Amino acid sequence: MRRFACPQCGNRVFFNDHQCLKCATSLGFDHLADQIIATDGLSVCANRSEYKCNWIAAGGTACQACSVEVGPPASDPEVDEFRSAIRRMLRQLHVLQVEYVYTTPNLRFALRRSTDDSKVVIGHEDGLITLDVAEADPVYREETRARLGEPYRTSLGHVRHEAGHWHWQACIATNTETLAKFRATFGDETIDYPDALARHYAVGDDGKWQAEHLSFYAGAHPWEDYAETFAHLLHLTDTLETARAEGLALPAWGTPAQRYQQWIDVTVSLNELSRSMGMSDLYPFAPPPTAINKILFLAGIIPAVNLA
Ligand SMILES: [Zn+2]
Ligand SMILES: [Zn+2]
Ligand SMILES: [Zn+2]
Incomplete structure (x- = not known):
């Protein structure tokens, strides 16, 4: 940021x-100018008071961020956390010049809430991303994270991962040449998805994924591998942008691989900062070379990313 x-x-x-x-x-936030501006005399989002949305909107209607929400729930702390995560991600897509409105499919979000009786399935279908706002409850999220053995689980991570599924459908599957390059890098995504997931969980976490993937889940299917890689690229670009804005990292220089190394240097510092406060590592990942190649492949697909 x-x-x-x-x-x-x-x-x-x-x-x-x-x-x-x-x-x-x-x-208010002017998303086209990527700037916080005074709202005096300007149209603010119609949901400014009800959904605590601070975006500027033309003509006093719902803003760009609110208009991608389907059937929005009332504001509460958990919903607000996801709204903030969605806005942060949309702002990144804009900065990275990734179109998300005039695409097939276009990107939309549905915020639902798991209860004891009915569990929300987080996922993506034809541009519509379903998120479980219960994941913003620290107890619920930590229980889930520990049960699944994940090192990292956040609302923003969910938003970025699911957006990766949308991006694959909108920007990879629609271009024959890009799709061929994707298959050469990530593997054949036409293998049966439910079968692959069932096999993945039947084998369990034997640690073998660490040689090739960013996470255990990334090894389940090329679609999950892509979504994890997409999320990672957004983690990387946001964190580097913040580090540079705060004077903690030098401006980008060198080859894509050298720029990637700059990010690794920043993560080492971030982890040491976390440890200085007795907290767990901010960046609990150690991407192997094949996973780094996937990140660099994706950076090449999104030219505004400062890695390629
Ligand atoms: Zn002031
Ligand atoms: Zn809004
Ligand atoms: Zn996924």
């Missing part, structure tokens, strides 16, 4: 802010 300042007084403000804490100027 980049740094934002109050347009009125210059005080530091943040991506989700509605108001400057210093001078009380009403603020």
Whole structure:
């Protein structure tokens, strides 16, 4: 994320802010300009008070971020966490010049909530991403994370992973040449998906995935491998952008591989910072060379990514 300042007084403000804490100027996020601006005399999103959305919208209608939500639930802390994650991801797509409205399929989100009686299946179908806002409850999420043996599980991670499934369908499957390159890098995605998943869980986590994949789940099927890689690329570009904006990393230089190494250097520092506070590693991954190649392949598909 980049740094934002109050347009009125210059005080530091943040991506989700509605108001400057210093001078009380009403603020909104202009997603086209990628800027926090004063809302005086401008149209704010129709959901500003109800959904706490701080985006600017033409004509006082729902903003770009709200318009990709299907059947939106009322605001509460868990819903708000997912809304923030979706906005952060949409802002990245815009910065990386990845179109998501005028695509086939277009990107949409449905926020649902698991209860004891009915579990929401997180997933993607034809551009529609279903998310489980119960995952924003720390107890629920940590129980799930520990049960599945995952090193990393966050609302933002879910949003980025599922967006990867949409991106595959919208930007890889639609281009014969790109699809051929995808298959050469990730394998044949036409193998039966339910069968592959069943086999994956029958074998269990024997650690073999570490030689080829970013995560255990990435080894389940080429679609999951792609979604994990897409999420990783967004983790990487956001974290590097933030590190550079905060003066913690140098501007991009060198070849894609050298730029990738810059990211690894940043993650080593981030992990040491976390350990200094007695927290677990911020970046609990160690991508093997084949997984790095997949990240670099994807960086080549999205030219605005600063790795290729
Ligand atoms: Zn201010
Ligand atoms: Zn909105
Ligand atoms: Zn998936």
